[in-house]
Amino acid sequence: MIIQLDMQSDVPIYTQLMNQIIEGIARGDLKLGEALPSVRGLASDIGVNLHTVNKAYNLLKQEGFIQIHRQKGVVIQPDGMPEVTPEYELKQYNQLRPIIAEAICRGMTKEQLLQNIEQVHKEIMYNGKGNA
Amino acid sequence: MIIQLDMQSDVPIYTQLMNQIIEGIARGDLKLGEALPSVRGLASDIGVNLHTVNKAYNLLKQEGFIQIHRQKGVVIQPDGMPEVTPEYELKQYNQLRPIIAEAICRGMTKEQLLQNIEQVHKEIMYNGKGNA
DNA sequence: GCATATGTTATACTACAACTATAACAGATA
DNA sequence: TATCTGTTATAGTTGTAGTATAACATATGC
Numbered sequence: 001m002i003i004q005l006d007m008q009s010d011v012p013i014y015t016q017l018m019n020q021i022i023e024g025i026a027r028g029d030l031k032l033g034e035a036l037p038s039v040r041g042l043a044s045d046i047g048v049n050l051h052t053v054n055k056a057y058n059l060l061k062q063e064g065f066i067q068i069h070r071q072k073g074v075v076i077q078p079d080g081m082p083e084v085t086p087e088y089e090l091k092q093y094n095q096l097r098p099i100i101a102e103a104i105c106r107g108m109t110k111e112q113l114l115q116n117i118e119q120v121h122k123e124i125m126y127n128g129k130g131n132a
Numbered sequence: 133m134i135i136q137l138d139m140q141s142d143v144p145i146y147t148q149l150m151n152q153i154i155e156g157i158a159r160g161d162l163k164l165g166e167a168l169p170s171v172r173g174l175a176s177d178i179g180v181n182l183h184t185v186n187k188a189y190n191l192l193k194q195e196g197f198i199q200i201h202r203q204k205g206v207v208i209q210p211d212g213m214p215e216v217t218p219e220y221e222l223k224q225y226n227q228l229r230p231i232i233a234e235a236i237c238r239g240m241t242k243e244q245l246l247q248n249i250e251q252v253h254k255e256i257m258y259n260g261k262g263n264a
Numbered sequence: 265g266c267a268t269a270t271g272t273t274a275t276a277c278t279a280c281a282a283c284t285a286t287a288a289c290a291g292a293t294a
Numbered sequence: 295t296a297t298c299t300g301t302t303a304t305a306g307t308t309g310t311a312g313t314a315t316a317a318c319a320t321a322t323g324c
Contacts, residue, residue: 145311201321
């Protein structure tokens with residue numbers, strides 16, 4: 001699992017970390033129960049501070065994607081991923097809305113949009129072997 | 133055109149403003165060439181500072197959604213909306229990617245996802261009369 | 265011409281988020 | 295006992311978001 005960070009991006013490092021780990025799980029690159037690097041180890045690897053990694057880990061834990069054991073370290077949630085809850089659907093809705101609005105503004109057809117979604121979906125699912 | 137702001141949101145006010153104006157254009161609520169309130173007027177209406185509105189307007193201008201005339205004020209770009217450029221497609225791709233990855237993680241099927249997209253699309257398009 | 269409304273620019277300030285830098289603590293393991 | 299783990303505390307820097315005033319430049323209406 002290789003982490004790619006863009007230090008010039010306006011997306012915070014801890015958010016990039018969260019996204020990459022979630023995508024890693026989605027593509028099956030990270031299996032359920034699999035261990036993640038320690039906060040110090042990962043921080044040192046990617047050249048950021050311990051607290052930046054810690055923040056990403058704690059947010060992922062809070063959302064149910066990982067477990068943090070006091071001394072064993074961090075593992076991908078072994079009991080399965082968080083469900084599609086109403087709260088999550090609302091979050092997704094609010095994320096999608098401005099994106100779709102801009103697409104409509106620019107004259108992108110619904111079919112083009114759906115095709116783009118399918119394309120991204122395929123890229124995530126079939127670069128690994130799909131989700132566990 | 134009613135602006136709804138969430139002061140508690142972690143989304144910056146100027147971003148919320150941009151999103152709402154873009155969505156207003158998408159639903160046809162704001163027509164091409166239509167005038168927008170002055171920076172001072174809108175700022176006073178929604179109870180924020182002049183510079184916050186100014187920032188939103190200038191970013192919208194920079195992306196080609198509006199025109200700003202020195203004295204006439206601000207109008208929705210009359211010559212048509214910005215196109216679907218390669219840069220825009222890349223931006224959209226980077227926006228969609230983490231959203232879709234999380235959906236996959238949570239076990240949402242591609243069909244559910246596409247259905248949600250269509251739902252949002254429909255809500256935007258048919259609450260107004262669709263794009264001009 | 266003059267007042268007024270427009271966007272623009274400048275300055276300064278507060279508040280907060282992101283990130284870094286150290287240091288120390290607590291618990292489990294070799 | 296030494297070491298590795300996550301955790302917590304403190305503090306500092308940097309940048310963004312937002313506010314508060316003030317002034318400037320230009321076009322419009324009376």
